[in-house]
Amino acid sequence: MKTELNKLFGDFVSIFFPRECGCCGCVLKRQEKFICVACDFHLPYTNFHEYSDNDTARQLWGKAPVEEACSFLLLQKDSRVEHLIYQIKYNRQPFLAEYFGYQYGLKLLKVQAYQGIDFIVPVPLHSSxxxxxGYNQSAYFGRGLSRAMEIPLREDILIRKKATISQTGKGRLDRYENVNDVFDCQPTVLMANVHILLVDDVLTTGATIVSAALTLLASFDCRISIVTLARA
Structure with a gap:
């Protein structure tokens, strides 16, 4: 009886406050959570986690010594994924990042290359x-991964000491110069050869996440793997 009343109340509320798909904006059906069935079917999932020689890993070769690297989705202009990223970053829906982090974490659990990770570190925002x-979308993505993989999320290690202007519209060289020396590490003691999973929302040129990875490598005896929600 209580379950039926809850369903009726949920249906009543949805009339005035309909839940929308995070990717296309259509009204979700009762059984759909954050994205609709059509978007889930059509989203450009990469499957990069299934092989080490993928486009995300190749993009980082020679820039930072990382163990593994992969991205969950492909980002293209005027696409479902672009709408999703906008909702996450600018429309106060970071729970979408956590949802996709959880889904990707379940997949990474089955891959040998992502076994033995000690903790997850999100790329931080500057305090301003x-x-x-009001939130760090990369940390929400990390939370989802953390829940699925049962690996601790550490937001207390890497900090962003300088505020940078937006990377949008910048060329490859300008992007690297824009994030040069912007990260630092909090004084803390970590075990030797610790394996860190560094996570971010979107990989474009790789400038930001490379800078973050190099900062961690310079501060600790560690190995770095990288996961992003999407790549351009």
Whole structure:
């Protein structure tokens, strides 16, 4: 009886506050959670986690010594994924990042290359941007991965010491110069040869995540693997 009442109440609320798909904006059906069945079917999932020689890994070769690297989705202009990233970053829906992080974490659990990771570190926002946005979307993505993989999320290690202007519209060289020396590590003691999974929302040129990885490698005796929600 209580379950039926809850369903009726949920249907009543949805009339005035309909839940929308995070990828296309259509009204979700009762059994759909964050994205609709059509978007789930049509989203450009990469399957990069299934092989080490993937496009994300290749993009980082020669820039930072990482163990493994992969991205969950392909990002193209005017696409479902672009709408999703916009909702996450600018429309106060970071739970979408956590949802996709959880889904990807379940897949990474089955891959030998992502076994033995000690903890997850999200690429941080500068405090000024964090105050303005109210959350770090990369941390939410990391939370989803953390829940699925049962690996601790550490937001207390890597910090962003400099505020940078937006990377949008910048060329490859300008992007690298824009994030040069912007990260630092909090003083902490980590075990030797610790394996860190560094995570971010979107990989474009790789400038930001490479800078973050190099900062961690310079500060600790560690190995780095990288996972992003999407790559351009």
């Amino acid at each position: 941007k964090f105050r303005k946005r």
